[in-house]
Amino acid sequence: MADSSATPASGKTFGVTIEKLSKSFDGVPVLKNVSLEVKPGEIFVIMGPSGSGKSVLLKHIAGLEQPTSGRVFIGEFDASDPATRDKVHLALVFQAGALFNSMTVYDNLALYPREHRLCSEAGIRERVMHALQILSLEKSAGQYPGELSGGMKKRVAIARALVMEPQLLLYDEPTSELDPVMSATITEIIATLREQTAVTTIVVSHDRDLAIAIADHMAILMDGRIRAVGTAADFKSPADPAIANFLSPTIDLKNPRFKQLENDYE
Amino acid sequence: MKQLYGILENIGSTLVMGARAIRYINTLPRQFPRFVEQCYLIGYTTMPIVTILCFFIGSVLALETGYSMSETFGAKQFIGTLVGLTMVRELAPVMVAILVTGRVGSAITAELASMKVYQEVDALVTMNIPPERMLVMPRMAAVAVMMPVLTIIGDLCGWYGGALVCKYTAAISVEPEAYFAALKRYMQMSDVWHGLAKAEVFGSAVVLVCCSIGLNTRGGPREIGSAVTKAVVVSLILILVLDYFVTKILI
Ligand SMILES: Nc1ncnc2c1ncn2[C@@H]1O[C@H](COP(=O)(O)OP(=O)(O)OP(=O)(O)O)[C@@H](O)[C@H]1O
Ligand SMILES: [Mg+2]
Numbered sequence: 001m002a003d004s005s006a007t008p009a010s011g012k013t014f015g016v017t018i019e020k021l022s023k024s025f026d027g028v029p030v031l032k033n034v035s036l037e038v039k040p041g042e043i044f045v046i047m048g049p050s051g052s053g054k055s056v057l058l059k060h061i062a063g064l065e066q067p068t069s070g071r072v073f074i075g076e077f078d079a080s081d082p083a084t085r086d087k088v089h090l091a092l093v094f095q096a097g098a099l100f101n102s103m104t105v106y107d108n109l110a111l112y113p114r115e116h117r118l119c120s121e122a123g124i125r126e127r128v129m130h131a132l133q134i135l136s137l138e139k140s141a142g143q144y145p146g147e148l149s150g151g152m153k154k155r156v157a158i159a160r161a162l163v164m165e166p167q168l169l170l171y172d173e174p175t176s177e178l179d180p181v182m183s184a185t186i187t188e189i190i191a192t193l194r195e196q197t198a199v200t201t202i203v204v205s206h207d208r209d210l211a212i213a214i215a216d217h218m219a220i221l222m223d224g225r226i227r228a229v230g231t232a233a234d235f236k237s238p239a240d241p242a243i244a245n246f247l248s249p250t251i252d253l254k255n256p257r258f259k260q261l262e263n264d265y266e
Numbered sequence: 267m268k269q270l271y272g273i274l275e276n277i278g279s280t281l282v283m284g285a286r287a288i289r290y291i292n293t294l295p296r297q298f299p300r301f302v303e304q305c306y307l308i309g310y311t312t313m314p315i316v317t318i319l320c321f322f323i324g325s326v327l328a329l330e331t332g333y334s335m336s337e338t339f340g341a342k343q344f345i346g347t348l349v350g351l352t353m354v355r356e357l358a359p360v361m362v363a364i365l366v367t368g369r370v371g372s373a374i375t376a377e378l379a380s381m382k383v384y385q386e387v388d389a390l391v392t393m394n395i396p397p398e399r400m401l402v403m404p405r406m407a408a409v410a411v412m413m414p415v416l417t418i419i420g421d422l423c424g425w426y427g428g429a430l431v432c433k434y435t436a437a438i439s440v441e442p443e444a445y446f447a448a449l450k451r452y453m454q455m456s457d458v459w460h461g462l463a464k465a466e467v468f469g470s471a472v473v474l475v476c477c478s479i480g481l482n483t484r485g486g487p488r489e490i491g492s493a494v495t496k497a498v499v500v501s502l503i504l505i506l507v508l509d510y511f512v513t514k515i516l517i
Contacts, residue, residue: 063392
């Protein structure tokens with residue numbers, strides 16, 4: 001059944017095609033006619049302001065949301081079709097981690113190989129400890145998610161995705177909540193993993209340094225629309241003032257918005 | 267009209283979920299630890315209240331009927347029959363189902379709703395681990411095994427509660443030998459099966475409803491609370507409605 005087909009068909013990787021995707025929640029539009037093309041084996045970074053619909057877009061690729069209109073394809077398979085998950089093994093690192101709170105960190109990581117019977121318990125142990133080691137989490141193996149800090153949860157979520165050895169890897173803000181050193185490490189992990197396994201990687205991030213460093217292609221999502229697509233180099237000095245301001249905002253301590261507040265208090 | 271449509275949709279999705287869960291029954295051997303854990307949660311933790319409640323229901327039944335029957339000559343000898351049959355055919359299955367709803371059903375809904383709200387269920391789906399397989403099936407299997415056990419314990423406690431009252435209440439004073447002889451004389455194995463069948467139906471329905479409402483929770487922590495309330499109310503109504511129809515079919 002589903003189990004036998006769940007063994008990663010190693011080496012195989014999929015592109016992602018998004019065709020005129022629109023999504024509304026109770027009539028409120030969130031994604032508006034989004035089209036994107038992610039080539040097999042590349043790292044594609046999606047950036048955009050908070051609330052612009054990045055997480056919703058990733059959920060469509062993972063098949064967790066149904067489009068209001070438009071379609072999403074992973075390779076030739078429709079992402080909204082549950083049967084696609086038997087054919088494409090994807091991993092999604094959730095923005096909030098989405099760890100299983102009733103399981104230890106070790107069991108969180110071991111769940112996928114155990115449920116799909118990928119290898120023996122000893123083999124699972126090796127895989128899990130290796131992933132934990134990469135994210136310097138060996139000491140937390142026996143802890144429960146509730147006992148971890150926000151950044152540690154994020155790292156466990158990434159480790160859980162690594163153990164899955166997916167063919168399509170989706171990260172929702174992998175470096176938020178992390179210190180600069182850990183952010184750099186995660187960025188390296190994302191790049192190295194793609195290097196080693198040629199896995200198609202889609203990263204949603206606010207982290208401009210991460211994007212410029214690892215992206216093959218980038219897109220900026222603003223207010224539910226794709227504002228710009230291009231290579232990382234295209235975004236070093238963008239012409240569009242809205243994008244320029246988003247990527248390198250100027251900090252204005254005399255921002256009139258705050259002046260307004262001050263006046264209100266007086 | 268819209269509400270009716272919503273209710274029908276909920277019933278439909280609950281049944282579909284149940285059918286999917288049953289399809290995964292072949293994964294039971296390798297989910298054995300999960301199954302045992304659920305048996306423990308459903309059976310062992312509900313057992314104390316089942317014993318206490320059924321004991322007192324049997325006692326009250328004997329007391330009430332004992333007093334009214336002691337006026338009529340010769341009727342007292344049927345107390346055992348009455349308590350025995352009512353417990354076995356009706357009260358034990360219904361009471362056990364109600365206790366399972368309160369003790370286990372509410373906990374199931376709270377757990378699954380919280381998993382849904384904190385995206386753990388979404389994580390399972392992306393990992394291609396169907397929630398019906400990992401979360402629903404072990405619970406349904408466990409309740410199917412534990413309901414008869416709990417019901418039989420309930421039956422026994424009810425009988426003994428009645429026997430004690432009959433012996434130690436001066437106005438009734440029926441000896442246990444006479445009480446149990448009367449109980450045995452009119453009780454047939456089919457009565458026991460009748461009760462156990464009811465218990466199975468109620469237990470499965472409660473677990474199915476509680477899982478379904480939990481897994482369909484949307485929103486934030488506040489919705490977890492309202493999901494639990496909804497699951498308990500729906501389960502209790504369902505037990506009594508099903509009780510009527512199952513009785514009608516079995517009689
Ligand atoms: N399940 C939902 N129901 C209703 N509205 C939703 C739902 N999910 C997201 N939204 C709305 O969609 C919009 C985009 O949300 P999304 O989470 O995709 O933002 P984001 O770009 O990931 O922001 P951030 O960078 O802060 O994570 C928000 O306005 C949000 O309120
Ligand atoms: Mg987001």
